Structure formats: structure tokens, C-alpha cells
Amino acid sequence: MQHMAVLASFICLFLSRVDDISASCPNRWSLNTNRTMDRRMWRHAFKVIQGVLSPYQCADACLRDARCKSFNDKRKQDKNDVNECELNDVKWEDTKPGEVGREPGSDLYDVDFERLHEILLYSGDSCDHQDLS
Secondary structure, eight states, rough: OOHHHHHHHHHHHHHHHHHHHHHOOOOSOGGGGEETTEEEEEEEEEEEEEESSHHHHHHHHHTTTTTOOOEEEEEEOOOTOOOOEESSSSOOGOOOOSSSSTTTTTTOOOOOOOHHHHHHHHHHSSSSOOOOO
């Protein structure tokens, strides 16, 4: 069990570099490029993960399941609450009216398997690989 905690820490450290690099490369995709704050998707979660430490753990879980097209990251609101991640099987653009709405404390990441590969595989120091245009 300790090995899993250490591995999770290394993954979080690696993934946290992605947004640092994106700040110096304005045309580079990042996890936050695909984030809509205080929004949540309903009726499309196929997996719920309790106790996540950051959205990067949600991204990691999404990357490991090809069904994942987006995810909700619910932030802890008080000491009795836990952070929670919901993996969704559709992108925002494919939802029906009423399936995405405002929910304070929850962020919707409209980032699928392919986009996560782009974000994570090109997380080196070069700005040459990705372009938002």
C-alpha cells in the first residue's frame, strides 16, 4: 500500500509540471485549457473516485479508460467532505439540455483520452509540438 502512495505522489509531481510548462508556452494545451469552473455534467458518470488529491488524479484515471470523454472534479467544501472525481462517457458538446449546469465547487474538464495524450506526451520543455490554432 505504501508503494501505491509513493507512486501516486510521483505521478502528481510529474503531472503538475504540465501546467507550469504551459504557462511559458501560450499556444500549448494544458489541463486547465479544458476546465470550466463551477460546472458539472450529470447523468453520464460511469465511475466515481473518492478522496482524490487533485484534478491530475482524475486526469490520470481518465487517461487509463478509453470510455472517458470528460470528468467532474468536486472540491472539498468542508472538513467532513472529500474530494471526488466522476469520469463521464460524453463530451460537453454531446450532452442534452440540462445535463450540464452550474455547481459551485465542482469543475468540468472537457478533455478526452486523445487530448490527455497530447497534453501529457508533449510535456517536455519545447513549445514546438502543440498549437491551439
